[in-house]
Amino acid sequence: MKPHLQDLLRAALNAxxxxxxxxxxxxxxVIDATKDKVxxxxxxxxxxxxxxxLGQPPRKFAEALVRHLPASPRVAKVEIAGPGFINFxxxxxxxxxxxxxxxxxxxxxxxDRSGAKGKVxxxxxxxxxxxxxxxxxxxGAAYGDTLANLLAATGYAVHREYYxxxxxxxxxxxTVSVWLRYLEAGGxxxxxxxxxxxxxxxxxSAESIRAAHGAAFQRPAADLYRDxxxxxxxxxxxxxxxxxxxxxxxxxxxxxLIERARALLxxxxxxxxxxxxxxxxxxxxxxxxxxxxxxxxxWYSERALVESGFAKTAIERLHTAGYVYEKDGAQWLKxxxxxxxxxxxxxxxxxxxxxxxNDLAYHVDxxxxxYPLLVxxxxxxxxxxxxxxxxxxxxxxxxxxxxxxxxxxxxxLSSGRMGKRSGNFVTLQDLIDEVGAxxxxxxxxxxxxxxxxxxxxxxxxxxxxxxxxxxxxxxxARICSVFRQLAEKxxxxxxxxxxxxxxxxxxxEEKNLLTVxxxxxxxxxxxxxxxxxxxxxFYVQDLAAALHAYYNQHKFLIDDAELxxxxxxxxxxTRTVLRGALGLLGVEPKDSM
RNA sequence: GCGCCCGUAGCUCAGUCGGAUAGAGCAACUGCCUUCUAAGCAGUCGGUCGGGGGUUCGAUUCCCUCCGGGCGCGCCA
Numbered sequence: 113m114k115p116h117l118q119d120l121l122r123a124a125l126n127a128x129x130x131x132x133x134x135x136x137x138x139x140x141x142v143i144d145a146t147k148d149k150v151x152x153x154x155x156x157x158x159x160x161x162x163x164x165x166l167g168q169p170p171r172k173f174a175e176a177l178v179r180h181l182p183a184s185p186r187v188a189k190v191e192i193a194g195p196g197f198i199n200f201x202x203x204x205x206x207x208x209x210x211x212x213x214x215x216x217x218x219x220x221x222x223x224d225r226s227g228a229k230g231k232v233x234x235x236x237x238x239x240x241x242x243x244x245x246x247x248x249x250x251x252g253a254a255y256g257d258t259l260a261n262l263l264a265a266t267g268y269a270v271h272r273e274y275y276x277x278x279x280x281x282x283x284x285x286x287t288v289s290v291w292l293r294y295l296e297a298g299g300x301x302x303x304x305x306x307x308x309x310x311x312x313x314x315x316x317s318a319e320s321i322r323a324a325h326g327a328a329f330q331r332p333a334a335d336l337y338r339d340x341x342x343x344x345x346x347x348x349x350x351x352x353x354x355x356x357x358x359x360x361x362x363x364x365x366x367x368x369l370i371e372r373a374r375a376l377l378x379x380x381x382x383x384x385x386x387x388x389x390x391x392x393x394x395x396x397x398x399x400x401x402x403x404x405x406x407x408x409x410x411w412y413s414e415r416a417l418v419e420s421g422f423a424k425t426a427i428e429r430l431h432t433a434g435y436v437y438e439k440d441g442a443q444w445l446k447x448x449x450x451x452x453x454x455x456x457x458x459x460x461x462x463x464x465x466x467x468x469x470n471d472l473a474y475h476v477d478x479x480x481x482x483y484p485l486l487v488x489x490x491x492x493x494x495x496x497x498x499x500x501x502x503x504x505x506x507x508x509x510x511x512x513x514x515x516x517x518x519x520x521x522x523x524x525l526s527s528g529r530m531g532k533r534s535g536n537f538v539t540l541q542d543l544i545d546e547v548g549a550x551x552x553x554x555x556x557x558x559x560x561x562x563x564x565x566x567x568x569x570x571x572x573x574x575x576x577x578x579x580x581x582x583x584x585x586x587x588x589a590r591i592c593s594v595f596r597q598l599a600e601k602x603x604x605x606x607x608x609x610x611x612x613x614x615x616x617x618x619x620x621e622e623k624n625l626l627t628v629x630x631x632x633x634x635x636x637x638x639x640x641x642x643x644x645x646x647x648x649x650f651y652v653q654d655l656a657a658a659l660h661a662y663y664n665q666h667k668f669l670i671d672d673a674e675l676x677x678x679x680x681x682x683x684x685x686t687r688t689v690l691r692g693a694l695g696l697l698g699v700e701p702k703d704s705m
Numbered sequence: 706g707c708g709c710c711c712g713u714a715g716c717u718c719a720g721u722c723g724g725a726u727a728g729a730g731c732a733a734c735u736g737c738c739u740u741c742u743a744a745g746c747a748g749u750c751g752g753u754c755g756g757g758g759g760u761u762c763g764a765u766u767c768c769c770u771c772c773g774g775g776c777g778c779g780c781c782a
């Protein structure tokens with residue numbers, strides 16, 4: 113509808129300017145859906161935008177535009193209002209014309225599945241495989257999954273990927289933590305290191321290793337602690353400076369335990385525990401994401417990236433291009449040439465790669481795989497990391513727009529509900545178990561991602577009219593119920609007869625529902641283009657509200673067969689759009705409540 | 706100190722490219738079930754859009770500044 117009105121206005125603009133003997137301004141013509149029906153269906157500010165340049169009063173120029181506006185069967189009335197707005201009132205035919213389109217296209221109506229906009233890689237979640245996901249990861253999961261759906265629905269060929277951080281020191285900490293719990297379970301008495309991972313899930317990992325390997329990794333505690341200085345302890349009431357110093361010493365102690373573990377277990381034994389521990393944690397993560405209806409095309413291992421040698425090869429490329437230099441024994445990347453506040457270390461003085469080096473190599477691989485557009489979904493605590501990755505990507509591509517980072521602001525749980533279940537936090541799995549996948553997803557998505565989110569667990573789990581996700585699902589269920597009732601009464605639905613009688617849809621509620629349906633295609637473009645899935649979550653609530661208002665005011669199963677068929681066409685189309693939108697949100701439409 | 710996100714109704718939050726009288730849900734109050742599901746509908750109440758300047762036909766929106774909250778500023782990951 114908008115392009116049609118733009119065409120009309122453009123013609124009017126040319127004619128009106130010709131009359132004035134002036135060149136038509138090159139302004140792009142803005143058409144907005146009105147907030148208030150007294151202003152019609154669509155409005156344009158064109159007269160006010162052009163007035164100054166043409167030396168005309170806005171309202172007078174608006175009159176000239178309206179005078180030159182070509183007639184259109186879709187436009188019932190045009191008015192000038194306020195400081196010079198041009199308001200369009202559409203005919204009923206123009207509104208109902210989208211119903212046959214919706215029914216013909218089905219749930220993908222309004223979507224473009226062609227992939228013609230090219231390939232895009234969406235990397236999201238990528239939670240460390242050292243424990244279960246928490247409620248913050250859930251937000252990135254819901255956001256990333258729905259954003260990927262939206263991009264796929266608006267012409268992109270989308271690849272969804274999870275980067276597994278299964279290399280680096282954290283994996284050694286995981287390995288040692290599991291092994292120490294394993295030793296404890298085997299009867300050894302030891303003091304668990306302060307900086308290890310103490311949680312219950314570590315114990316369960318240790319138990320499953322014992323189930324698979326028996327006592328193969330059992331060693332005496334005496335060997336573990338031989339010639340090892342005891343772990344420094346934090347004194348009561350220490351100041352921050354002291355605390356930091358002690359923490360560093362405790363980390364160093366943990367490093368010594370890691371070395372001792374390698375020595376006592378041998379390379380192969382140590383690696384077996386690492387693999388088992390990682391597999392355990394990843395299995396939990398995969399299960400949670402499956403329960404959350406989040407799907408990935410690929411799980412990409414950092415460890416594999418390093419072991420294949422590509423991590424080094426990729427950095428070599430930057431070296432060859434002249435972006436890498438040596439200082440203080442370390443290899444640095446000149447990210448400050450591309451907007452970062454300082455240069456960053458790729459290889460430490462001891463030769464080890466930094467996390468940044470591997471992550472950068474990973475992004476090089478993404479580009480090598482032919483993705484001109486990369487979307488990374490990160491937690492807000494990583495925002496200080498954006499500049500360096502962006503700088504590196506710009507070095508590689510000479511483009512500023514190749515990488516888009518979407519930051520998820522923090523999630524807190526509603527007061528009084530910060531209970532500890534698995535270790536020292538509420539896991540995403542806990543939340544899904546308690547609230548359900550649909551409500552959890554909807555609550556995450558019904559908030560702008562750059563807004564701090566307070567997750568109201570009590571509201572989300574309430575099976576009541578307070579809960580917006582039920583409100584939307586109820587709208588869908590009500591439509592299903594109408595068709596069930598029709599069948600029970602032995603009635604028939606003649607869609608073609610309904611399509612032929614759309615002119616009968618002339619009540620206020622019907623026009624409003626049609627107006628909301630008509631906004632859907634453009635809304636998908638906006639939600640995908642701005643990367644704001646929450647606008648879709650708001651839309652389905654608007655659509656449900658329009659349906660409920662209609663349902664409450666009018667009956668669908670009536671004696672007037674023609675009108676009944678027309679109304680059934682309208683609610684069938686509404687159900688179709690609801691299903692399409694809920695599908696993108698990853699929320700299940702329910703046939704009954 | 707510097708950088709990023711944020712500040713909108715009692716609460717939780719929308720507000721697209723600068724547009725008309727700033728919206729929704731919850732809470733409070735009033736109506737509506739003999740009728741396709743009341744997990745619903747209709748209405749009332751509720752605002753210095755954090756404060757102050759600036760830009761212009763017009764600012765919640767853009768710029769400056771101050772106040773308040775969160776996060777980040779490693780040869781950690």
